[in-house]
Amino acid sequence: MTASLFAILMATALPLYFVQVEAFIGRRNLVAEVHTWSGVVLPIPLVVGVAGPWGSRLRRDVRRFNIWSAAEVRWLRTLGRTPLAERDKFNPGQKLNAFFVGGAIVVMLGTGSILKWYRFFPLSWRTGATFVHDLLALAIFLVVFGHISFAITHRDALRSMIVGWVPEGWAKRHAPGWLAEERGQEELPEPDPVPAK
Amino acid sequence: MVAGGALGIVFGARVQNVVGSALGSGLGGLLPGGNRFRIYTVSDSFPDIPPSTYRLKVTGLVDRPLDLTLLDLMSMPKTALVKDFQCVTGWRVPNVHWEGVRLSEVLAAAGVQRTAGGLEFGSYDGVDTESLTLAQAGRPDVIVAYRMLGGPITTEHGGPVRLYVAPMYGYKSLKWLSAIQVVKQPTPGFWEQNGYSTDAWVGNSNGRDDTPID
Numbered sequence: 001m002t003a004s005l006f007a008i009l010m011a012t013a014l015p016l017y018f019v020q021v022e023a024f025i026g027r028r029n030l031v032a033e034v035h036t037w038s039g040v041v042l043p044i045p046l047v048v049g050v051a052g053p054w055g056s057r058l059r060r061d062v063r064r065f066n067i068w069s070a071a072e073v074r075w076l077r078t079l080g081r082t083p084l085a086e087r088d089k090f091n092p093g094q095k096l097n098a099f100f101v102g103g104a105i106v107v108m109l110g111t112g113s114i115l116k117w118y119r120f121f122p123l124s125w126r127t128g129a130t131f132v133h134d135l136l137a138l139a140i141f142l143v144v145f146g147h148i149s150f151a152i153t154h155r156d157a158l159r160s161m162i163v164g165w166v167p168e169g170w171a172k173r174h175a176p177g178w179l180a181e182e183r184g185q186e187e188l189p190e191p192d193p194v195p196a197k
Numbered sequence: 198m199v200a201g202g203a204l205g206i207v208f209g210a211r212v213q214n215v216v217g218s219a220l221g222s223g224l225g226g227l228l229p230g231g232n233r234f235r236i237y238t239v240s241d242s243f244p245d246i247p248p249s250t251y252r253l254k255v256t257g258l259v260d261r262p263l264d265l266t267l268l269d270l271m272s273m274p275k276t277a278l279v280k281d282f283q284c285v286t287g288w289r290v291p292n293v294h295w296e297g298v299r300l301s302e303v304l305a306a307a308g309v310q311r312t313a314g315g316l317e318f319g320s321y322d323g324v325d326t327e328s329l330t331l332a333q334a335g336r337p338d339v340i341v342a343y344r345m346l347g348g349p350i351t352t353e354h355g356g357p358v359r360l361y362v363a364p365m366y367g368y369k370s371l372k373w374l375s376a377i378q379v380v381k382q383p384t385p386g387f388w389e390q391n392g393y394s395t396d397a398w399v400g401n402s403n404g405r406d407d408t409p410i411d
Binding site for chain 2: 018019022023026027028029030099100103104106107110111114119122123124125126127128129130131132134135136137138
């Protein structure tokens with residue numbers, strides 16, 4: 001559902017940003033309303049998913065974003081050039097994406113609110129908010145493009161998002177730490193980094 | 198990220214000026230912060246006005262109320278202006294070419310009465326309105342425009358005819374101009390009622406310090 005809202009936001013952003021697209025589609029007020037209300041509604045399923053009693057597994061996953069092993073930190077510091085034996089449910093790239101999306105939702109919501117309810121803020125804030133909103137929108141388009149590219153080139157991961165599970169063999173190879181955790185077993189010590197496959 | 202966003206909101210206006218000039222208004226203008234036109238329509242859609250049906254009504258404190266067609270406007274003395282177009286939200290498109298007839302010429306044809314103090318403008322979009330004092334309206338750089346960037350004004354830019362008030366922020370240049378009413382004391386228009394300055398001189402209103410339009 002969040003993905004659909006994201007898609008609506010991005011689609012309606014194009015006529016709002018590019019005059020030529022706006023001229024072609026027209027109905028600017030309608031496009032703007034759909035865009036702003038999609039933005040306001042977007043966090044709701046996320047908050048409901050995380051906050052409710054049904055959200056314990058989701059909360060555990062969210063906590064994983066903040067837990068970085070030494071190897072993962074090293075990977076990040078060397079910008080992906082050190083080989084990394086995957087252990088956790090999420091790889092460092094996925095954790096970074098989660099950071100970015102989380103931050104982006106907050107900043108877009110904040111700047112978007114200033115754009116929509118500009119009367120309540122100093123005019124210079126409207127200009128500043130426009131600038132930040134535009135720039136972050138560009139970054140979001142690039143990140144989403146990368147996100148979808150990874151999904152298309154990693155069919156196993158894509159399928160797991162659709163069906164909700166992964167084969168045990170996949171987990172043994174890509175996320176042994178998570179597999180052990182799911183099985184209630186003690187986590188194996190981190191092996192020496194294996195060369196990238 | 199949130200801290201960055203907050204800083205960007207407060208200081209972004211200043212950054213925008215630098216970025217805008219650096220990116221320019223060509224291909225770089227398509228990037229965030231670039232100097233390209235943006236369109237803030239306040240009605241549901243762009244009014245569609247076939248040029249043959251266009252009419253500009255001039256009423257109020259005048260000796261001769263007018264009902265001008267596009268051809269009428271085009272047969273009046275022509276004025277061309279090349280000026281930067283500055284929006285109150287920060288973007289500025291340099292050297293925009295405009296053609297039209299001076300508002301003062303239109304008013305002279307109508308015969309403004311001595312009790313008049315200002316003008317109220319109406320748009321085909323049915324929502325947006327504007328106003329000017331008589332002194333402001335008499336300036337040589339205030340025109341009723343029908344050509345922009347070398348061609349007829351396109352619908353999205355307010356065509357076939359819009360007001361163009363060169364020394365003021367873009368919101369004063371009312372699109373799809375339909376009516377001019379000459380009054381004693383003009384009521385402030387749509388954007389002014391939403392908090393923007395009535396005397397919208399570029400660089401000297403709305404709390405901004407942009408370079409004035411020469």
